[in-house]
Amino acid sequence: MNLKQLxxxxxxxxxxxxxxxxxYPEVNEETRRRVMDAAKRHxxxxxxxxRRLATGKSGMIGYVLPTGAAVxxxxxxxxxxSGLGDYARGHELDxxxxxxDADDQETTYRRIVANRQVDAVYISSxxxxxxxxxxxxxxxxxxxxxxxxxxxxFDYPYLDIDNExxxxxxxxxxxQLGHRRLALINGDDRETFAIHRERGVRRALAASGLTLxxxxxxxxxxxxxxxxxxxxxxxxxxxxxxxxxxxxxxMALGVVRAVRDLGLTIPGDVxxxxxxxxxPWLKPExxxxxxxxxRSSIRLAGARVAERLAARISxxxxxxxxxxxxxxxxxxxxxxxAPA
Amino acid sequence: MNLKQLxxxxxxxxxxxxxxxxxYPEVNEETRRRVMDAAKRHxxxxxxxxRRLATGKSGMIGYVLPTGAAVxxxxxxxxxxSGLGDYARGHELDxxxxxxDADDQETTYRRIVANRQVDAVYISSxxxxxxxxxxxxxxxxxxxxxxxxxxxxFDYPYLDIDNExxxxxxxxxxxQLGHRRLALINGDDRETFAIHRERGVRRALAASGLTLxxxxxxxxxxxxxxxxxxxxxxxxxxxxxxxxxxxxxxMALGVVRAVRDLGLTIPGDVxxxxxxxxxPWLKPExxxxxxxxxRSSIRLAGARVAERLAARISxxxxxxxxxxxxxxxxxxxxxxxAPA
DNA sequence: AGAGTCTTCCAAAGCGCTTTGGCTATTTTG
DNA sequence: CAAAATAGCCAAAGCGCTTTGGAAGACTCT
Numbered sequence: 035m036n037l038k039q040l041x042x043x044x045x046x047x048x049x050x051x052x053x054x055x056x057x058y059p060e061v062n063e064e065t066r067r068r069v070m071d072a073a074k075r076h077x078x079x080x081x082x083x084x085r086r087l088a089t090g091k092s093g094m095i096g097y098v099l100p101t102g103a104a105v106x107x108x109x110x111x112x113x114x115x116s117g118l119g120d121y122a123r124g125h126e127l128d129x130x131x132x133x134x135d136a137d138d139q140e141t142t143y144r145r146i147v148a149n150r151q152v153d154a155v156y157i158s159s160x161x162x163x164x165x166x167x168x169x170x171x172x173x174x175x176x177x178x179x180x181x182x183x184x185x186x187x188f189d190y191p192y193l194d195i196d197n198e199x200x201x202x203x204x205x206x207x208x209x210q211l212g213h214r215r216l217a218l219i220n221g222d223d224r225e226t227f228a229i230h231r232e233r234g235v236r237r238a239l240a241a242s243g244l245t246l247x248x249x250x251x252x253x254x255x256x257x258x259x260x261x262x263x264x265x266x267x268x269x270x271x272x273x274x275x276x277x278x279x280x281x282x283x284x285m286a287l288g289v290v291r292a293v294r295d296l297g298l299t300i301p302g303d304v305x306x307x308x309x310x311x312x313x314p315w316l317k318p319e320x321x322x323x324x325x326x327x328x329r330s331s332i333r334l335a336g337a338r339v340a341e342r343l344a345a346r347i348s349x350x351x352x353x354x355x356x357x358x359x360x361x362x363x364x365x366x367x368x369x370x371x372a373p374a
Numbered sequence: 375m376n377l378k379q380l381x382x383x384x385x386x387x388x389x390x391x392x393x394x395x396x397x398y399p400e401v402n403e404e405t406r407r408r409v410m411d412a413a414k415r416h417x418x419x420x421x422x423x424x425r426r427l428a429t430g431k432s433g434m435i436g437y438v439l440p441t442g443a444a445v446x447x448x449x450x451x452x453x454x455x456s457g458l459g460d461y462a463r464g465h466e467l468d469x470x471x472x473x474x475d476a477d478d479q480e481t482t483y484r485r486i487v488a489n490r491q492v493d494a495v496y497i498s499s500x501x502x503x504x505x506x507x508x509x510x511x512x513x514x515x516x517x518x519x520x521x522x523x524x525x526x527x528f529d530y531p532y533l534d535i536d537n538e539x540x541x542x543x544x545x546x547x548x549x550q551l552g553h554r555r556l557a558l559i560n561g562d563d564r565e566t567f568a569i570h571r572e573r574g575v576r577r578a579l580a581a582s583g584l585t586l587x588x589x590x591x592x593x594x595x596x597x598x599x600x601x602x603x604x605x606x607x608x609x610x611x612x613x614x615x616x617x618x619x620x621x622x623x624x625m626a627l628g629v630v631r632a633v634r635d636l637g638l639t640i641p642g643d644v645x646x647x648x649x650x651x652x653x654p655w656l657k658p659e660x661x662x663x664x665x666x667x668x669r670s671s672i673r674l675a676g677a678r679v680a681e682r683l684a685a686r687i688s689x690x691x692x693x694x695x696x697x698x699x700x701x702x703x704x705x706x707x708x709x710x711x712a713p714a
Numbered sequence: 715a716g717a718g719t720c721t722t723c724c725a726a727a728g729c730g731c732t733t734t735g736g737c738t739a740t741t742t743t744g
Numbered sequence: 745c746a747a748a749a750t751a752g753c754c755a756a757a758g759c760g761c762t763t764t765g766g767a768a769g770a771c772t773c774t
Contacts, residue, residue, distance in 0.1 A: 047724045083427040084760035101459035106654040112452040119441035119473035131469045133459035257655040314446040315597040387754045424730035
């Protein structure tokens with residue numbers, strides 16, 4: 035059942051039927067009702083390929099997926115995806131993932147924009163001066179950054195959580211508890227979120243005249259193993275920290291294991307606060323010692339990103355609106371006063 | 375730069391240019407060279423929307439993503455996706471995720487097929503008599519099942535790992551070590567993989583005249599917390615098992631925590647074998663006691679699924695070819711002889 | 715009553731590609 | 745050497761939708 039048939043069956047022109055269905059004003063309400071009625075009755079669904087060719091709109095949002103033999107997709111991605119799905123479902127919005135060589139994403143961005151394969155894209159895990167952000171904003175496709183870049187002379191729309199604030203709060207709490215030597219086990223410090231977190235910790239320390247020792251901050255891919263190694267290194271050194279801030283729950287698993295392996299305890303010897311993106315399959319309250327966390331649901335962020343992208347596509351949202359979500363600090367058993 | 379312009383510039387018809395580029399035989403090799411050359415020089419890329427309208431092919435593979443407030447996407451998915459990406463990248467294959475209400479995926483399948491939005495789909499986490507498999511095979515779109523369904527009177531193409539064999543081997547090893555009371559902490563037993571694993575364990579036990587006690591098998595969503603709870607329940611009961619087979623590394627985290635909480639040790643009091651899908655961020659050898667596992671890379675499976683789907687799209691693969699991958703049993707420190 | 719304004723509809727021209735059905739040389743065949 | 749086959753190209757017809765530029769009729773206004 036296509037437009038032609040439907041129009042013929044209604045003894046109307048394709049034009050009128052098309053306009054009736056798409057809500058154009060120049061069609062009699064009575065006629066519109068007839069058309070919509072017939073369309074529903076015959077299960078007419080406009081062919082998206084055709085509509086797309088005619089309008090250039092695809093009804094999809096895009097994501098360039100960095101891949102490569104040495105590249106692992108972040109497990110956070112799946113939760114973010116759940117959120118996207120929560121919104122997209124029921125809005126007939128599909129998501130297209132375009133895998134690209136992690137070292138050359140530009141080609142892919144250009145392709146999907148030139149081909150008008152998607153109506154909007156989002157960018158995640160941005161870095162300062164992220165070339166994707168610059169590229170996409172010149173390409174002129176609606177987009178949204180999940181996270182923030184930095185160092186541009188232009189603004190752009192984003193959704194980010196207050197990483198700096200979160201880690202500032204976390205570090206401030208630890209300092210208040212008497213800790214003088216903090217360590218930060220961070221994610222990849224080429225990414226903005228990690229930079230912001232470090233900034234937060236440093237700011238809290240500075241407020242009490244403290245600093246983050248050179249060897250007390252490390253930046254690694256967020257795996258359990260890396261959390262373990264970093265912790266061993268920190269705690270086996272001379273000026274071992276008495277408190278650790280950690281950028282992910284998965285790394286925190288490694289931290290906990292390392293502390294135990296060394297015959298130390300949390301929070302007796304070491305206090306620990308980690309960031310929690312709220313996974314259904316790994317919860318901080320279920321750690322052997324319930325973990326204090328800075329908490330922000332990445333799934334909710336995914337839903338909001340989808341919602342805003344949809345708004346941008348339909349022109350409801352414009353401009354470089356930035357949205358910064360506060361982060362909860364949830365205190366549980368893994369923090370205590372500094373050991374004597 | 376579109377076909378028309380390119381044709382005009384070459385003083386050829388669109389027909390000839392199109393045929394030259396698409397490798398049709400009825401064009402002079404000399405001419406073809408000229409055309410391809412010009413196309414490359416001017417960076418001509420056929421408009422996919424137009425091609426799609428004309429041919430009905432989209433160059434994308436589809437996946438219906440079950441979503442819902444109570445539905446969590448499996449973290450395994452992200453690794454599978456990495457694998458898909460590994461293949462798809464460089465083949466200009468995009469992946470479209472169509473979020474659907476988990477309780478009504480049929481509508482979405484029908485939509486993407488009717489709209490010819492994708493050239494092929496894959497189905498994951500199938501159950502016996504899975505309605506998606508039946509549906510998709512009547513809809514007549516190329517597809518591949520990752521995992522297996524059961525109980526159909528027709529065959530279908532799939533890629534699965536030998537779950538039964540894997541858990542059979544694991545259980546057999548435990549029995550050989552003298553264990554008499556095994557327990558299985560399984561995933562959702564409405565899914566085929568879980569059924570097969572249980573079958574494998576039972577078969578191994580039966581071979582030695584043993585059985586899997588009713589209360590020694592449990593089926594839960596594979597989270598750390600559920601692994602913990604299941605283990606507590608198992609070990610605190612009267613006829614506590616001396617060995618546990620566990621369907622995922624994430625659950626195994628909970629198992630380990632529960633064992634420790636009860637003041638028991640692995641493998642002194644309890645032996646443990648878990649299934650490992652090979653995550654980069656959580657490795658069995660890094661558990662406090664290195665974990666014995668049945669190992670099969672889900673990422674490799676993802677790549678193979680993409681490869682086979684591509685083959686099916688281009689007609690290189692046909693029929694109901696099933697592919698069953700063997701699973702490695704990797705023995706590490708978490709298993710030992712049964713306690714006296 | 716005539717001019718001007720709405721309202722409601724339509725024919726036809728795209729969008730950019732693939733594919734069908736010829737048409738003209740050129741080569742092969744009996 | 746005439747007939748048949750082949751190679752190489754093209755014009756035009758789709759694919760199914762949106763949108764432009766009218767046009768016909770109804771209505772308002774002076």
